[in-house]
Amino acid sequence: MTTTLTVPTTTTGADPSATGSAADRPAGSGTIEIRGLGKSYDGERYAMRGVDLTVEPGELIAIVGASGCGKSTVLRMVAGFEDITEGSIHVDSVSVTAPSPEHAVVFQDYGLFPWLSVAENVAYGLKQRRLPRAEIRRRTAEYLDLVGLGRMAASYPHQLSGGMQQRVAIARVLANRPRVLLMDEPFGALDALTREQLQGELIQIRQRVGTTILFVTHSIQEAVFLADRVVVMAGGLSHGGSGHIEDIVRVPFGQERDVTGAEFNQLEREISSLVHGKAAA
C-alpha cells in the first residue's frame, strides 16, 4: 500500500459543518470506560481478563493481537452481545448491559438484508425506532451521501461490490448516530485495493462525523494507518492463560501517514514484536 492520506492526530473535533454528526452531541460524548474486564465462557477459565481501557471522545483505537487473545470478545462485550463475567463497561457513564444502536457494530460480513434495497437497509433501524418518516428519509439520504452511495439507493445488495456493501453497512450504523462505532475486522473480506480505498474513506467519514471508533483488526499496518492508539493484546486460552492488554502504543504521526515511510515501518515492527512476544527490532 502506498497511500498517503490526511489523518487527524487529535480528532475530538468533528467537522462542525457536518449535519447530524457526533458534533451535535454535548462535548465529552463517546467515552468508553472499560474497567477490570474479564470473560469466562465456561465458568472456569478466563478467555480474557484484567482489561482496562479508556477511549476518549472522537478517538480511534485499534485492537490487534494474535488469534484467540480476546479482541472480538472485548468488542462484543462493548457492543452488549456478551454478558460481562467481571468488571464493567460504560459508554458515556451508562453501563453496557445489552445491544443498543448507541454502540453498534460493523462486522466483516456486512450483514445487509438481501431483500431490502440499499436505502431500505439504511432506513431499517430508524424505522424500528419509529423515527418520523421525513427524518428517516433525510437521514437515509444524508448517510448514503456520506459513504458516496447516494445514487445507489434503489439498488439491492447483490448488485453491489463487497466494498459498496460494506459502505452501506457503515451508513446503516452511522444513521443511528451512535455514541461509539465498533468495527470487527470490517475490511477483512475485501481485496487489497478495495481495503485500501475503504481505509481512506473511513478516515474521511471520521473527519465528518467525529464518532469514537473501536476497531479490531489482524493488520498491524491498518492499525498504524488508522488509529490514534493501538491496543496490543496477547495471551489467551490456547497459550494456557487469559488474553490481556500487553501494551498500548500511541501513534505519534501527524496528519500525513505514509505506509512506506521508515518511521511508519519501524512502528509496525515494534508493534509486531509486541504481538509476537519478541524484543523490539
Ligand SMILES: Nc1ncnc2c1ncn2[C@@H]1O[C@H](COP(=O)(O)OP(=O)(O)OP(=O)(O)O)[C@@H](O)[C@H]1O
Ligand atoms: N462463544 C464462545 N464460546 C466459547 N469460547 C469462546 C467463544 N467465543 C470465543 N471463545 C474463546 O475465547 C477466546 C478469545 O476469542 P476471540 O474470538 O475473542 O479472540 P480473537 O482475538 O478475536 O481471535 P481471532 O483473531 O482469531 O478472531 C478464544 O479462546 C475462543 O476460543
